[in-house]
Amino acid sequence: MLEYKLIRSKRRKTLVLQVRHGQVTVRAPHYVTTDFIDVFIQEKSTWLRTKLAEQQETPKCCNFSQNSNLLYLGEEVTLNITSAKKAGVFFSCDTSSEIEKDSDQQSRTKQLNVAISEKVNAKLVVPSEKSRQVKKQLESYFKQQAEQLIIERLELISKRVSLKPTMINIRQYRARWGSCNNKGEVSFNYLLMMTPTFVIDYVIVHELCHLEHLNHSKDFWQLVENFCPNYQLAKRWLSDYQSQLHWLQPN
Numbered sequence: 060m061l062e063y064k065l066i067r068s069k070r071r072k073t074l075v076l077q078v079r080h081g082q083v084t085v086r087a088p089h090y091v092t093t094d095f096i097d098v099f100i101q102e103k104s105t106w107l108r109t110k111l112a113e114q115q116e117t118p119k120c121c122n123f124s125q126n127s128n129l130l131y132l133g134e135e136v137t138l139n140i141t142s143a144k145k146a147g148v149f150f151s152c153d154t155s156s157e158i159e160k161d162s163d164q165q166s167r168t169k170q171l172n173v174a175i176s177e178k179v180n181a182k183l184v185v186p187s188e189k190s191r192q193v194k195k196q197l198e199s200y201f202k203q204q205a206e207q208l209i210i211e212r213l214e215l216i217s218k219r220v221s222l223k224p225t226m227i228n229i230r231q232y233r234a235r236w237g238s239c240n241n242k243g244e245v246s247f248n249y250l251l252m253m254t255p256t257f258v259i260d261y262v263i264v265h266e267l268c269h270l271e272h273l274n275h276s277k278d279f280w281q282l283v284e285n286f287c288p289n290y291q292l293a294k295r296w297l298s299d300y301q302s303q304l305h306w307l308q309p310n
């Protein structure tokens with residue numbers, strides 16, 4: 060018998076099986092008996108074992124392989140790598156890591172699909188080459204998304220706080236989320252797209268406040284707090300999720 064975590068809910072009307080991070084979770088209505096659940100688990104054991112095997116040794120940090128996890132706007136998404144005529148990156152709803160007795164839209168994992176062009180895919184022999192290609196496509200997708208979202212939010216926040224940069228740059232940084240220089244230029248790491256919007260807003264406020272104080276003085280933090288009262292929560296989120304926020308080079 061497979062081990063599982065049981066979560067009962069009064070509102071739930073359907074029985075749902077989930078496999079995430081090597082853990083089987085059963086979400087069940089309060090009236091379903093454990094005997095019934097055990098039989099259900101038994102019936103689905105082949106599927107469950109396959110899923111568990113797939114998820115084994117999935118590192119916390121994304122390695123850009125099939126079924127690895129990645130954060131997008133603070134939500135965990137699963138990578139699905141395919142090949143198609145045209146390369147592309149797009150989201151869809153994952154139904155493969157979950158079995159439901161009835162239709163229930165709740166608690167579905169989002170899937171981030173990376174389609175490698177057939178031409179390129181044919182040349183990728185070693186798995187690490189494929190991972191590198193996936194990473195490359197994701198980098199440009201995240202950059203493109205960041206250019207839209209960060210600039211849009213920056214314009215809104217900039218008006219609200221009456222601090223306007225001379226230039227905005229979206230790029231990749233190894234170990235920082237943003238920067239501001241004495242020419243009034245601000246830059247943002249496009250990997251911020253992994254964090255929830257309240258964290259993105261905090262980083263924007265942080266860099267904009269550097270236009271007023273180019274240091275981390277008491278006055279600087281006071282200004283940050285004025286414009287972003289929950290900034291401590293955002294800082295906390297960044298440190299809690301630190302281990303998942305780096306993009307490793309596939310080797």
Ligand SMILES: [Zn+2]
Nearest residue numbers: 265269274275
């Ligand atoms: Zn700073």
